[in-house]
Amino acid sequence: MATRTVVLTGRVRDAAGNTTVTATTITVEARSTLLGWCPPDSTVTDIQRMAARYPQPRLMRLYSAPGKGIAPWSSGMLAEVPAQTVLHYSFKDWSRTTSPALIRDWLSARPAARRGVIDLVTLDHEPEQQDSGDPTPAEHRQEWKELLEALADHPRRREVWLVPVFTEYAATRSASWWTDFGQVATYPGVDAVGFDIYDTGYERYRTPAERNGFALATARRVGRPLVIPEWGIQRKPALKSGTTYDLDGAICAQAMRDNMAFLRALPDVPYVAWFYRGNCDLHATLAYPSGQTYVRDRERAAFVDLMR
Known part of the structure; x- marks a missing residue:
């Protein structure tokens, strides 16, 4: 179990009115990192299919597409979320279909x-990708200021975390461009910092320290927990030279186990969601470059073990 230290500071007054400030440091046990899933699509059908495969998920990652506004709690996809499952929900279109009210x-x-569960809410996830009408950096910063102000005094504000989400791949390759968006992570009222993390663009699987290093450093620099709303490792059957690397997925399955062991040893990474889409869909029939098909059985077994 990971631990972290917390400094408690208080002002003490005696009967004569004398005051002093004192501080004490205590050690607390951090909750183990929850691993959940993002369905192939945020539809009732896909959520139900995933829930049949993995009942009672500890964490569910869902999205409203651009132009769709905010999904209602009483119907559609949000109604499929079990009462005790942590929901990480993203929406877009702040200025077009949404408002502070x-x-x-x-x-x-x-x-x-x-009310016994803290949900995570994200506005304009992965804005630096500039896809589907994503806001400019200035628009992104303004929208987040308006969101934080809108909920600052809401009586149920403690029931949600407000979490900006960025793309680790983009941030590490275009640091100056990403920083224009990443300033939102420093805003008062932001509860955690999110990064979507994959091994795309790397010939071999990265180590856990390599994979998570940038995101951890960024979150810790602003003093907030790290959330990984999308995590996925695509199987890498061969190296660029054509040499066989991980034909049966055994190395990938171990990389998945190693990654979660690494994160669960830390005190400040509470939530991770596997992106169950495309090449990271562990039930999909995929194809090697040769055309031979395969299913990611080894990786799926690792995923099942890691969610327990």
């Missing part, structure tokens, strides 16, 4: 049964 009403309508 709407987001306040949405939080007010959060089901009473979920």
